[in-house]
Amino acid sequence: MILPEYDNQCGWYELLNNVSSFPPLEDQATFHTVVIGGGFVGNAAARRLAENLPDEPFLLIDALKIGQGASGRNSGFVIDQPHKRELELSSDAHKAKIVRLNRTAIEYFETQIDKYGIECQWSKAGKYQAAVGERGEKHLANYEHLLKQGNEVYHRLSAEEMRNVFGTDYYSAAIYTPGGMLMQPAALMRGLADNMPSNVRVVEETPISEIERTGTGFVLTANNGAKVRCRHIILATNIFTPELGFMRNRILPVMTFASMTRPLSEAEMSVYGGQTDWGLTPADHAGTTVRMTQDRRLIIRNSYRYAHDYNTPAHLLPKMKLRHREGFLARYPHLKDVEFEYTWGGASGLSGNFETFFGKVEEGVYASCCDQSVGAARGTISGMMLADMVAGRHGQLLQDMVEVSGNPSWLPPKIFLRVGVPLRMQMARFASRSEL
Structure with missing residues (x-):
């Protein structure tokens, strides 16, 4: 066992x-x-x-x-909308039910957080979905189409807005939706x-x-x-x-990996030039998730494995850290001296x-x-x-x-x-x- x-x-x-x-x-x-x-x-x-x-x-x-x-171990998103396959493949009625269920869960979280004063960096920050190049932009265009179909509120960011939020010119397009929450899981x-x-x-x-x-x-x-x-x-x-x-x-265990930096200093925040407290998921499903926390830590998440052993093999973490480093430096070459403090894997259950x-x-x-x-x-x-x-x-x-x-x-x-x-x-x- x-x-x-x-x-x-x-x-x-x-x-x-x-x-x-x-x-x-x-x-x-x-x-x-x-x-x-x-x-x-x-x-x-x-x-x-x-x-x-x-x-x-x-x-x-x-x-x-x-x-x-x-x-x-997740990236700290509480998403109110259908996500990934459910957003793309579900009927309008199916998606409407998912939105209603997810938003009920968010309200339930907020009730407990307020009642007990739980300190967990809970934030009504919304969620960004972003593309890097042509492939991602095609996925993002489909995402925008689906948001329109569902009469969901969203905003497509300009290049200047992306730079001001993310602190990088790496992304070619991004969409913001206001209903998601961020937290320290x-x-x-x-x-x-x-x-x-x-x-x-x-x-x-x-x-x-x-x-x-x-x-x-x-x-x-x-x-x-x-x-x-x-x-x-x-x-x-x-x-x-x-x-x-x-x-x-019936359950396919899949693990994805994340790395978290140490907190950025005041000087590094000035060089970074973006905001704190945001979360970005990739328009392309296999792309990179990025978070900037309230305490100034950047998180990079990508790379998957079939987790047949359910737990995180220690020998894989250095390899994943190097992958994350590549993604980090591609976005933030001006923060090359900011090191990762933690790297971990977290498993989720998929189905065929x-x-x-x-x-x-x-x-x-x-x-x-x-x-x-x-x-x-x-x-x-x-x-x-x-x-x-x-x-x-x-x-x-x-x-x-x-x-x-x-x-x-x-x-x-x-x-x-x-x-x-x-x-x-x-x-x-x-x-x-x-x-x-």
Whole structure:
């Protein structure tokens, strides 16, 4: 059984101060529902369960420290619109439901952040999508067409505006949409976990190794031998879900890598000449994501691998750092003395047919997985809706969630994936080389 591992490399988590501690599970206890996984899905599911059923006890359990896993490793975007394949391939009605769901998740985040004073660099900064050359501009033109079709507000930037925001002349075209949010993901995860309702017990550093069905529910056994009983299980484990015996051969684990600089000095900020607190995704799917944080750190994210081992191989990080350095210097040759402080990988779950999964896996077991690399808003709303499903609360949002989800297709055996997926990624990287 492969278990999640922490590599001490995730910049977002390593920058946290005074991280709280939730003790590992050691006793035996009984809960209404156990939520396995403390990322976006699990955090939202546990909180919503507590709100729906305030007299019932719940357990949120994570194999690592909350914030160390995939949800604490993303680039800090909370995107309100359909993204990538869903934007391009979905019907107008499908996209309208996704927008409604994502914006509900954003409102839910904001409610908790305001209520508990969570310091996570939350910002209504919107999102930029940008192109480098001809290939990217074609993708960007299609993106603009789709925004117009959906009657979405957007702004196409001039060359001067791009330079003033991004601090570089590298990009040939960019579009701004105002609805997205930016944040520090590990800080957000910790802040939400630290402020769970009183009927949610939070447990960390306790991997679940076995799930056994009983006449009245389930017995879950942790890696340290501790056991808990429950009536329902929510699997917020995404790529690790098959390790627990569910969704086997349906989730394709893909890892992308990021590097984060040290904070820019006052003098370097003057040379940089752009703004702080913005995020840019590439018009070309295989291009480079760039962030400038509120604390003056630039982040470069690109390069993918088939994560058959689920965790980040340490030997790959130097190679990825060099790739990121190339992308950084192409954009910011005037900041050549600014070094990267952290480089890390983060995995997401894809499916062969681009479908996400949401709902009941089998009686008493619920899951949301195959996030298609858009986990913050989608993961949060799906966690909320899984909690509503468990509590028997069926409203329009839950109906929308079911309707925008699907059935991930069966994948070929891993022996074929280990050859075919890397080859396809290399081809995509070559095709998109002008946009990296």
